[in-house]
Each structure stands twice: as structure tokens, then as C-alpha cells.
Amino acid sequence: MRVDGYAQDGYEGVRRVFQDLVAQGRETGAGLSVWRDGREVVRLGGGWADGECLRPWTHDTLVQPYSLSKPFAALAALVAVREGALDLDEPLARRWKGYGARGKEHITLRHVLTHRAGQPRFPESAAGLGALDDAGLRNSLAAAEPEYAPGTRTGEHALTHGHLIDGVLRAATGSTLGEVFNGVVRPTLGLDAWFGVPDSELSRVADLEYAHPEWARRQPAAPWLAVPQGPLDTGTVNSRAWRQSVFGGVNLYTSATAVAGFLSRITDREGPLRALVGPELHEEYLAAQATGFDEVFGTELTWTLGFLRDDTKIAKGGIGGSAAWWSLRHGHSCAYLTRRLDDHSRVAEIAAVLGDDLSVMPMRAARP
Template identity: 60%
Template sequence: MHISGFVARGYEQLRDVFTRLVADGRETGAALSVWADGTEVVGLTGGWADSARSRPWRHDTLVHTYSVSKPFASLAALTAVADGTLRLDEPVSAYWAEYGTGGKNATTLRQILTHRAGLPAFPPSAATLDLLDQDGLLRSLAAAPAKWEPGSRVAEHALTYGHLIDGVLRAGTGRSLGEVYADVVRPALNIDAWFGVPERDLDRVADVEHALPGAAEQILAEVYPSYGRVLAAPTGALDPSRLNSVGWRRAVFGAINLHASASALAAFYGSLTSPDGPVRRLLGHELHDEYLTTQVCGTDDTVGRTLAWTLGPLRTDAIIGLGGLGGSAAWWSLRHGHAVAYVTRRLHDHSRVAEIAAALDDDINTEVRRP
């Protein structure tokens, strides 16, 4: 399969790693971008963007990224904090009255953004709902009892994260997550990353496929065994026939369905910590600092490892960033001052991006070792 793109001097080793991933069949379609000092220094694409192997992957190809989405969903909520409409530490039931049941009445937006809301999964009743039944899924969360006292434990809210944000935004601002992202966040960032891909851009979206013959069942059993319980309802979040549909690409599912190019994600992380960057301008100085500060560090009950969550990405001594189920990931290197994004359409583990990170001397192990 064809490899195209560019590599600046000093990053030649990445071309070798990327070429090997595509040549040995571990990749059927992927892109790698690295930004440093405000410039894209690596922009590589390889393989195909579609299941029919007729569309080569291009620099502007978009792909479904799973949890890489979450920091962008959180920004939508934080813009409403920045303008004073919402407050991080006020109970969200003050706006979303229906949510204040089942031990959830004191839940705050900060707890939602840091995966401590006590609803890491949709309730069993959501199993009968369609993946894109936004109103039904919101009602199911509002009626569900918290699994534990909000704020007392941390567990990645794998599918529920975006819906919780959406419910708060709808009740507190009158606008949905998708509307706030489209009208406020995306224009401020000037980023080619979408919750709800415009019709004119659908031909740029890559098809996803499973690497393992057992598809969803096998990837959960062998690669992500701890995620089975949080992905159980609604069904379809691992089904390529849903993920490749126009309906999914046009919809907003804030926890997992950001569609983005590698270059856009790396550019975002490349400016994330900048004192005059777009994220700081969007949030203001104080909230931007808080966005990047570790809010909670502890054993994540979904992931089963000790993680440090900010109000959006994960943070370690080495990186700020987040990966997604299937193998895509993006981060800012605190040690080396560059941003990296690797996106793939072939759903498997993170061994591919780990090889990219190793070639850059980036430690992307998100488990935190507490003193």
C-alpha cells in the first residue's frame, strides 16, 4: 500500500515505523501528524480510507476516533462556564431538575467532566434504545440511580460522558453539545474536527473495520476486557455497519464520535498549553489553567489502572492527551514540546501508536505511579 506525505529533518525514524505498520498489514488505513513550534513537521498517510480499497487515505481524511473525542466535548461545557452560564461546582440539578433523583441531586459539572458522576454506563433499560436516540438516552440517565455516591469514585464514563454534558447544556443554556461545539468551540479552534460531519464533507470520512475476525466480541474479550460492562447499552458502538453509516457520521455522540484528521488533532494539542493559543483565548486564563490541571488521581474503575484526569484529557508527568478504543490517540509531550496524533480505521489495540511514541521517546503510558 502507498505511503505519502512529508517528514522534516530529525523525524525520519517515524517514516520507517509508519511504513512498516502499513507494509506488514497491521494498518489498512491510518495517518500520523506531529506538530512542533507551530508547524507540522510530520504528515504521513497510508493505506485506504474505505473498505473497498478504492480511496487512498489523504491528509484531510476524517475518521471516527472514540474517546479522543472527550476533551472536545468537555470544552463545550467549559465555554458555558467561561461565560458565567454554568458553574463547575454547582449541582447540575439546579438546571436539569429531572436529573436530581437516585442519589444524583448533588452531582456537579466538575464531577461529570472528571468521570466521577457515578454513571459510567447507561442503565440496563437503555439496551432497548437505539444508539442515536438522544432524547431517550438522556431520559434514561436522568432516571437512573447513581452506581455510587457522585464524587466518591472515578470511572471513565465511556459512553455516557457526552450525554451527561449534553443534558446539562440543554437544561442550563438551551443549546445542545452539538450546537455549542459547532457555534462556539470549533470556530474558535479553527479545527477540522466535527461532532456531526457536514454533508459536504462526508466523502472525506474513512470507514472503520475490525482487525480481529471475532469483531466486537473478540476485541472486548481480548483487548479491552474491562470495557464490556460500560459498552453494553445501547448496542452498536462497536458495530462498523453503524459507525460507517451516514446517520452516525452526521449525529452527535459526544463521548466517542468526533470525526477528525490526524493533522487537526495534533495541531490542537500543539497549541493546547500555549499562553496565547486558541484554547486559552476560548476559556480565559484561569479556566484554561484549570482545564489542564489534574483534578483527580486514583484507580479508575472502568480502566482498572491509576489515572490522573483533568477537566478533559488525561495527564502524566510526560504527556497531556487521550487515546480511543481501537488505536487512535493524540497528545502533547510535556518533555519534548511536540504534539502527536495517530488515527486509524483498523480497530485493534494501541501497539501501533506505542511504536510511534517509542520512536519519539514519548512515554504514553497513562498509568500514574503515586508516591
């Protein structure tokens, strides 16, 4: 399989690792981007964007990176906060009528964005709903009892994150997550990314595939992803209907170049992110907000309003192998986006060559 693109002087080791992943068959389609000092110093594409090997992976191939979508969904909420339609610490139920039932009357947007709202998965009552039934899924969350007292424990809202944001945005602003992201966040940041891919961009989207036939069933995270059926099913996620829907916790479509470029300026006080949300929310977005044992990942984590972070990086990964980070220690950003759903050993090898440690992003979730 082919590898195209470039790696500037000093990044030959990154190219070698990427080429080996493709040559060994561990990677069948992926993009890799590294930025430093405002420049893209590595831009590599390997393999194919489809299972028939008809479309080579290019620098602008779009792919769904699962939970790497979450920091971008969070930005839609922060736009509403900056505009005064929402407050980080106001109960959602003041805007979202019907949400404050069964112990959820004090859940805030900050709880949602830091994964402390007590709704890390959809309730069993939603088991009969389709993955594209966004109204039904939102309503199931509004009617459900939280799994633990909000604000007392942490557990990544694996599939529910986007629906919670979407629900309160609709109630407070009359706009959906997709409308705010595509209409405000995307153009302000100059970001090649979509929630709900338009017709004009569908030809750039990569097909997802399992590395192993039993990949989905063997995921330690499976209990948190069981309802609704579909988000891990390639028949669903490779459909036009899914690609043009908004399932905000997982189905952003973007490229490695776009994500790494965004992260390369994430701390910039003169950058587009600060222009989007303002100085105060810019600091809030990146600051450590909650540290504790994450019930889903089964380890201690520190969440910001969008990312995981430690002393050396701001980062986020998604099930299947995609991940991206800004290195506070080394001053570079990196994004590895893949269509081959497997573990994170591939991106870990890329990180190691760059001198980064991805242990802040635990990729194995604990069973409840």
C-alpha cells in the same frame, strides 16, 4: 498499500515505523501528525479510507477516534461555564430538572468532566434504546441511580460522557453539545473537526473496520460499552445517520493533523484555547483534578477536565487504536488516528520512536 506525506529531518524513524505498519498489514488506513515549534514536522497518511480501496488516505481524511472525542466535548461545556450559564461546582440538577433523582442531587459538572459522577455506563433500562435515540439515552441517565456515590470513585464515562454534557447544556443554554461545538468551539480554534458531519464533508470520512472479526466481542471494555448496542458495530458507525448524529463521548470526526495541531498549542498562553475559555478555565482544563483508581481502566489515573496526564504528557486515547498527546518533556504533539480497530501497539511504537511513554493511557479496561 501507499504511504504519502513527509517527515522532516530528524523524524526518519517515525516514517519508517509508520511505513512498516502499513507494509505489514497491521495498518490499513491511518493518519499520523507530529508538530513541534508551531510547525507540522510529520504528516503521513497510509492505506485507504474505505474497505474497497478506492479512496486513498489523505491528510484531511476524517475519522471517528472514539474516546479521543471526550476532551473536545468537554470544551463545549467549558464555553457555557465561561459565559456564566454553568458553574463547574454547581449541581447539574439546578439546571437539568429531573436529573437529581436517586442520589444524583449533588453531581456537578466537574464530577462529569473528571469521570467521578458515578455513571460510567448507561443503565440496563436503556438496553432497548437505539444508539441514535439521544433523548431516550439522556432520560435514562436522569432516571438512573449512580453506580457509586458521586465524587468518591473514578470510572471513565465511556459512552455516557457526551450525553451528560449535552443534557445539562440543553437545560442551561437551550443549545446542544453539537451546536456549541460546531458553532463556537470549532471556529474559534480553527479546528477541522465535527460533532455531526455536514453533507459537504461526508466524502472525507473514513470507514471503520475490525482488525479481527471478533474484535468487538473480545474487548475487555465490553461490559462498559454494551448499552446501547451500536457504537462498536461497523454497520452503525459507518452509516450516514450515525456520522451526522452527535454521540459526544465517542463520535467526533477529525484528522490527525487537526488534533496534533490543536495539542501543539494547548499550553500556549496566547493561543486559541485560552481565547476560547479564558485564562482561569484554560488552567483548569489542563490541571490535574482527580487521581485515583479508575474502575473502568483498572489502574490509577490522573484526570484533568478533559485529558489524562502525568509528569511528562497530556494525553487521550480511544478504543480501537487512535491516540494523541502533548509531550511536556519534549515539546511536541502527536496524533495517530486509525480506521482499523485493533489494539494500541501501533501508536505505542510511534511514541517509542519519539521518546514518549504512553503508559498514562491504559488501553485495557478492567471487567467490573
